[in-house]
Amino acid sequence: MTPLTTLLTALDALNSNKLRSGLTLLGIIIGVTAVIALTAIGNGAQETITARIQSLGTNLLFVRPGASTSAFGFAGAAGSAATLTLEDSEALMDPVLASHVVDVAPETSTRSQVVFERENTNTTVIGVTPSYLPVRAYELADGRTISDADIAKRSQVAVIASETAEELFGLRNPVGHTIKIGGRPFEVVGLLEEKGGTGFGNQDDRILVPVSTAYYRLGAQRTAGGEITVQTISVQIANEDVSDAATEQISSILRLRHRITDEDDFSVTSQLDTIETLEETTQTFVIFLGAIASIALLVGGIGIMNIMLVSVTERTREIGIRKAMGAKRRDILSQFLVEAILLSLTGGIIGVGLGYGFTYFFDDVELGGQALNMVFSGDIALIATGVSGAIGLFFGIYPAMQAARLHPIEALRHE
Amino acid sequence: MQQAMPVISIHNVTKTYQMGRVLVKALQGVNLTVDRGEMLAVMGPSGSGKSTMMNIIGCLDVPTGGRYLLEGEDVREMNDNELAGIRQGKIGFVFQTYNLLARASALANVEMPLMYGNGRNRRARALEALDRVGLAHRAKHMPTELSGGEQQRVGIARALVKEPSILLADEPTGNLDTRSSDEIMSVIQGLNRNDGLTIVLVTHETDIAQHTNRIVSFRDGLVVDDAPVAQPLLAGQHA
Incomplete structure (x- = not known):
């Protein structure tokens, strides 16, 4: 057949x-x-x-502190130690030792109750430096960003992200108004452009304040030496091809600064790792x-x-x-x-x-x-x-x- | 030379079945020779072994003992596939209940056996076979749209289409009225007399058997009588 x-x-x-x-x-x-x-x-x-x-940028590296160790030798969660300081992040801007690093944005974040008139919300308050906006690819919609002067003076100023602004101010322009973060008055000096995306790691729900203000006024962790500690340093590199070389450069600078001989007290991850x-x-x-x-x-x-x-x-x-x-x-x-x-x-x-x-x-x-x-x-x-x-x-x-x-x-x- | 070799040559054939615990001896040493162009009737009461004999002749079954040569070929040692090949090439079956495929047209039914051979021009050959039984005009009809006699003629056309060596007809008129019976017998007789087709017909009706040239009677698994018919009846004379 x-x-x-x-x-x-x-x-x-x-x-x-x-x-x-x-x-x-x-x-x-x-x-x-x-x-x-x-x-x-x-x-x-x-x-x-x-x-x-990827919208966060693939040419970013994140430096985070290592795990803290208690007196009894129990290891805490990664990132729980307070070992990274503002000075560490400035040291990463070395044009010779860290040639692949374009910009650094240290940050320290905490969740806090934010109040404007009768509206209030619980959001992430992040202490930042001026480079935060370019490194994390934020655009200003209105007003100005956090300046170096704000950091030096520990000014109580804030830049507000679009969703948080809508939550507190509705359709009004928040620039020029005063909000209370953790009970302290902050003047809103800038509004961020919407980035889009919802749910997981919402980038439009946050308030940026000077890193010094966050450290001294909003009760983040303090070090014995009185340096400002940060939780994450976002490092912008030239492109993702130099990711490994940049990681190596960052690590050697930090090892030197922290006088590390054996185990690192920080970690460097790239976006690609996360992806x-x-x-x-x-x-x-x-x-x-x-x-x-x-x-x-x-x-x-x-x-x-x-x-x-x-x-x-x-x-x-x-x-x-x-x-x-x-x-x-x-x-x-x-x-x-x-x-x-x-x-x-x-x-x-x-x-x-x-x-x-x-x-x-x-x-x-x-x-x-x-x-x-x-x-x-x-x-x-x-x-x-x-x-x-x-x-x-x-x-x-x-x-x-x-x-x-x-x-x-x-x-x-x-x- | 061709006349010398019989179409069917059966020597001392036995067939034993296992029916549960009982051993049934259906055939107990049958001898039968059928020459080319013969038309004979196989008769006998049920249980006489005539159906078993037909199955063996038709290569649906193989004998337990003895020898069966079909056109000189020994069938006994063949496996299922070889038997199927023999059936495809040499045997044309006509059944009492027609056994047409209900879902296929008359033409498709006649074409069907050709699918299992190396059939070329299947459609044309099937139409020709239908024409030989006088049913070319009903080729597109479904079996249910045909009368009993017509269905049986389709059955005969299906058996004819591959130009078999023998036509095996098992009670071909058993389900038909007298008139249709006569019609069918006339077709079958025509095939024998005009085309020289060898025909073995099983029947228990004496007047049907009288249409053939030779009657072989079975009883208890043995041939008890084998005699020529002196004056064969001619079908299609009265009607």
Whole structure:
């Protein structure tokens, strides 16, 4: 029997029982659509997170203090020690020892209650230097930024980010008004342009104050030597290619300053490290979603096997007739196998189409305040189609063998 | 030379079945020779072994003992696939219950056996076969749209289409009224008399058997009578 004849015979058989074929198809369609749609959601989430981190700039390195160690030798969380100072950050601006460093932005942050008239909110208050805005890629919408003079005088001035401003001032321009941070009056001197993005690490919900003011007036940690300590130093480097060299330069400067001989009391991480870690995490999430959806596909496969078994029983007589007319075992086997594969493959292809449609129509749809980002993956589509075909083969082989094994005489007697 | 070699040559064939714990001896040493162009009837009560004999002749089953040569080929040592090949090439079956595929048109039914061989021009050959049984005009009809007699003629066309060495007809008129019966017998007789097709017909109706040239009677797994028909009846004479 030629492959074409086998295909046509199988199509004919499936066509003669449209409802049944359709329902069996549906099982596979749902499975494949679920796989495509869920992995699209997962990939979308991954893309969103990566994009958000990239929006911070990939040419940034973060220097953070190491873990503090208590008197009893228990290690605290990373970043809990107060070992980085404002002087450390200034030392990183050395044009010779730190040639790859373009700019540094030390910061110290704390959460605080912020009040304006009868409005109040709890937000992140960050002590910064003038370089914070360029390094973290903020633009001023109005007013001025924190100046060196503000730091020297420990002025009680604040630059407010867009979302915090809206929270406290509504539609009014906050510049020139006085707000209370932790009970102390601060004059709002500037307003930041909106950066976009919500949820995780919202960059539009914060208040910037001079780093000295934050340290002395807002009760951050203090060192024995009276230097201003900082929690993070954002280091802007020329480009991400010199990331490793810059890390090395920063480390050697800090080791020298901290007189370190063995273990570093700080850590330098790049944005790329962060992205990598998050991508690994979200990849697991995508695989997890895909695995759940695969269960639906498996159930669809069992549906195929079920219907093929019923079909073999129903068509026993037909099998007998075909065998009497000279059909060989492999003719019968391939006929039923092709039917099963045709079912699952068609289901797979329709499922990919539906999944694609789903991805297309639900991309950017607002869902619970967040725009749903869905990324259709051609690889997954190919794999899903392949797997659905394989499912047809796997679940079709047993019924097809049952059919092929039938003895022609008994099959002919079957009512 | 061709006349010298019989189409069917059966020597001392036995067939034993295991039915649960009981051993059933369906055939107990049958001898039968059928020459090319013969038309014979196999008769006998149910349980006489005639169905078993037909299955063996039709290569649906193999004998337990003895020798069966089909056109000189020993069938006994063949496996399933080789038997299927023989059925495809040499045997044309006609069944009592027609056994047409309900979902396929008359033409598609006749075409079906050709799919399992190296069939070229399947459609044309199927149409020709339908024409030989006088049903070319109903080629596109589904079996349910045909009368019993017509369905059986489709069945005969299906058996004819691959130009078999033998036509095996198992009670071909068993489900038909007298008139349709006569029609079918006339077709079958025509194939034998005009085209020289070898025909083995199983029946329990004596007047159907009288249409053939030779009657072989079975009882208890043995041939008990094998005699030529003196004056074969001609179908299609009255009606």
